[in-house]
Amino acid sequence: MPIVQFTPFSSLIQPAFWHELTNLKIDVLRLSDDALPVSGSYSTGRSVVDRESGNEIALGCNLSVGSESFDKDYKAPAGSIPVSGTFKNFNTIEDFKAADKTALFNQEAEKIWDHILKTRNTALLSHFLLITYADLKKYKYYYWFAFPAFVSKPAWEIAEDGWRDATDQFSSEALSSIHTQFHSHPSPLPFFLVRSDSNGTSIAPVESYATFFESTPPSSQTIAFVDPSANPTNPGWPLRNLLAYLRALYPETTSTVRVLCWRDAELHQSTWKSRFGVLEAGGVSSNGGGRPSAVGWEKNPQGKLGPRVADLAPMMDPTMLANQAVDLNLKLMRWRILPALDLEKISSTKCLLLGAGTLGCYVARTLMGWGVRTITFVDSSHVSFSNPVRQPLFEFEDCLHGGKPKAACAADRLKKVYPGINATGHMLSIPMPGHPVPSASVAQTKADVEKLEALIAEHDAIFLLMDSRESRWLPTVIGAAKGKIVLNAALGFDTFLVMRHGARGSSVPAGGSRLGCYYCNDIVAPSDSLTDRTLDQQCTVTRPGLAPIAASTTVELLASLLQHPDGIHAPAPPINVDPRNDASQSDDSTGSVLGLVPHQLRGFLAQFRNMHIVGAAYDRCTGCSETVLQTYEKEGFEMMLKAFNDPKYLPALTGLDKLYDEGEAALESVDWDEEDGDEDF
Template sequence: MTFLRLHSASEVLSQEEETSLSKSMKVWRDSNETTGCPFFWVHIYSDSSVVIRQLKCWKGYSGDHQKLLFGFYDHGHQDYPGWALRNYIAFLSLRWKIEKVQFLCYRERRGEPDLEKSLIGEASFAAPHGWDGSDYVPEIIGWEGEKAGDRKKEKILKPIDLDSLNPASQDEEKQVMHLKLMGWRHPSLVLNKLRSARCLVLGAGALGCEVSRLLMTWGVRKLTVVDGGCVAIPDIVKQSLYVDNDCGVPRATAIVPHLKERCPAVEVEGIQMEIPVPGNPVSKTKMSSVLDNCKRLQALVASSDVVFLLTDTWESRWFPTLLCANENKIAITAASGYDSYLVMRHGAGPGHNLSTEDALGHQRLGCCFCNDSTSFVNLVLNETVALPGLTSIASGKAVELFARILHHEEGIHAPGDIAGMDTEHWLGLLPHQMQGSLPECALSTVIGNSSNDCNACSNGVLSEYRREGLDFIMKAINQPTYLKDLTGVSNNVIKLDTCLTLPVSFPVNSGKLSSV
């Protein structure tokens, strides 16, 4: 681009033309149709009257070009045009084949036209050779040229990221502001780690709704929610994300728009699917669909970083637990009874060497099925009846546990902490299990190591699963005693059935260390 002349507008225009231009610019600025148009063209007639038009009106115009100025709102330096003029003149020259462009850099002062500071000039722009080719790279500001002493001959693209001006990006920035404020207090907070975590939420009931919402509060933006049920009338009050219009709609379908309403940036997928359970034989007609569900759940766990087990029944958590142990995925279980709750993280899987120790040499922490955890069985079997505030407490602790695991240097291999221990972790202790009781206002932290007799994560079970694949799963489903016989539990003196006679509430002693 070449400047041919540049002067103050007050030097080029007559007094009458200045007055007409000022009045016309005020009308242009105050009009609802043109208030958001920063580019325009000005036609000055021989009688000093001025008409301002939008650029779209140029196509059918023919007249005296000596009295025509292409104008734009300029906020540049007082002596020079703003950078927008470069693209403006390039557009006029290339699009409309105007060899010499007469322009107006219109400026205001305190809301009034300032023609002394406004500039009128003329410039030409020679179209570069091959500019209309698909592979043409313009040599304009915004590209970094060759540096002194640099042997590289190619240009380096320096694009300007305008995503911050996107209203959706601005909303997202406001939603994570509380996390950035937390980062000032705790510099160890890694927002990208939270944002990129792929979370699989199994169960979209009371616990699933709360956990999904809290995960978004922590900055998680990749969610997959699996559920096989539909929203019922009692769910509207108990399950925080649903409304009356959702009644009869599959929960996995209904939850997606409600999560999107709260956080448009979240990538959420709802999958309606029944999770296969052991000891519940299926007919031959349903065999194909059950196998499809097994394969789909395998793929979902393999593609996730964290799995939340929040289903209504204890048995439906078995297959996901086995998959998490096999894939060495972080798994978090939350369950509520009438007035008590349990939140725990599963230990690392035994690995391909089927060792009782994890990759860091620690004794592996147990899963929710290790040692037939009696408190867990009783809680889940009575989960449909619970004090109203219980699910919110359990969900909050489950999500806090997730954030602590993600920021712990040992991750899934982190040893379990006990209440009262000293910790250098900025988010606090990282327990294995938390058992709480509302009537007693008590919270207990418990450690339970993995069991050799566990029907979900023991070496024997995983060895058979890795050897037989889905055939093993179908045996566990169709043969009620298959897992007990495989692990030797059926030969033990203490039967799992005796767990069902225990009271719904369990005693809580702060700092309790389990011997399991």
């Protein structure tokens, strides 16, 4: 009699499976190569009709995996049979190639066999193994499936009449009854028993073999399985292990087996696709009761035993590629270096950049490097011919015809760098103390203030990156009043200042100390510093390398602050912490997984040195004192207008004018020795 030929499983991988593997590898597995459970599914075999020849062509005997295959509560698609598997991902292509695949395969085969003998359960009969290597930089995935199936020795043979239509053995009524009972069963039945007697046709799980067929003659006993093959002469792969299961547990009654290959997913009126055949074991088993040998590695497209490669890069939307790749470097940090790094806290921070010049451009690029997705520019100027060489978001063409608005141009350039960024630009003049507002411009100034207030309210971190001292005053007040993170960066010729403003005094916990803002260390109220300046004073004359250093330092300060559990209330590091000592940087006392969270950094490029400074808040500060903030909250724009128009307003409001008077009085009370002074001349 002919030997039974089985149609092997073919893997069918949904593209979403690779996306899920990418996320799993980066966020969960990292460097782990431990085996994990995975799930898949198969359904009844399908075929299509060739339009030219009219012949029916069987489709593959597919086992499918998708994005949900890694879920613990995996649910197979409707009408499909769920299958468990073992998944193992290797960290390098060399590990993948050198893996002991025979040992891995035998381990899974042993698992199936032990499960059969110990539980008499069929849950693992279609169990599979999947090994992979994910090249996440190139979006190439190397993989190899194995579907362990036990080899019968001697081989199973099929009766002389071979495989035939199920209607040759069962009536349409019987098949309809099987279909109804199969689909009404509370759980999927990959393998089931069929019994025909005076009460009709009934089914039961294969696990009920001993009792279900107890008083049924062999001619009315049928073993059935959901057949993923549509080949008319070759049943699907699951039948191999079902036969091994029966021979291992019921050798006395299974030398001849009547098999129904169930292929009818839908209820038919006349045509049934299921097949029927009578199989014989062909002799006495030669395995001596031990585990039979197993086969089942999937062949590659060339028909050879070997892995396959899924190259997703050509079929992926470039924007999607960028979305997946942009954070790769950041997520790799968490594999070995910083497992506790909260990247989502950084990427979700909305950043407002006041100033789209040299500092603004470099700050934006560094923010993108940290994965920040929302960046908004505010600037009142246009791109000039001196800008592109120093400001990396602009090009020569941006300077033509009077120059493009800097803020909008910078936002557009960020989108070209990374289309997934939410970047916008606003052309806006920031009113300043010491710069009186003409009566005709009051309405426009009020609108500008309201727009700035709205922008600050919508963002989490405010960067002060402007050219003048007084332009930082208004956003300092608004940011403090709204409880925002405010960061300052200012440049000299070869020095820079980077600092974070302290939290508002009323929000500081009892007993805590408050850090100062940009104006706390200055007893002079901000005033006009722009009028009557020479050319070198009108431009920011600085060493070319200073701006990127200061900008990146400012962004790194924000990242460290966001990782501190106290956030904006994070204290300055102790004065005895040496920033040059790597051990002190990693000390848990710093509070942030990224190390220190300094208050101020003053950099000296001539000496290639940074100095940590802590500046306490000043109760007469013109920028963050409670007097200023409460007056702003009470009077709003009217208070602002006074500060713009009257240079004496802020000193009078904060009490600095009294400090000036006290200073003058102290000087007048000094008894100067005029004779000693005359002798010097």
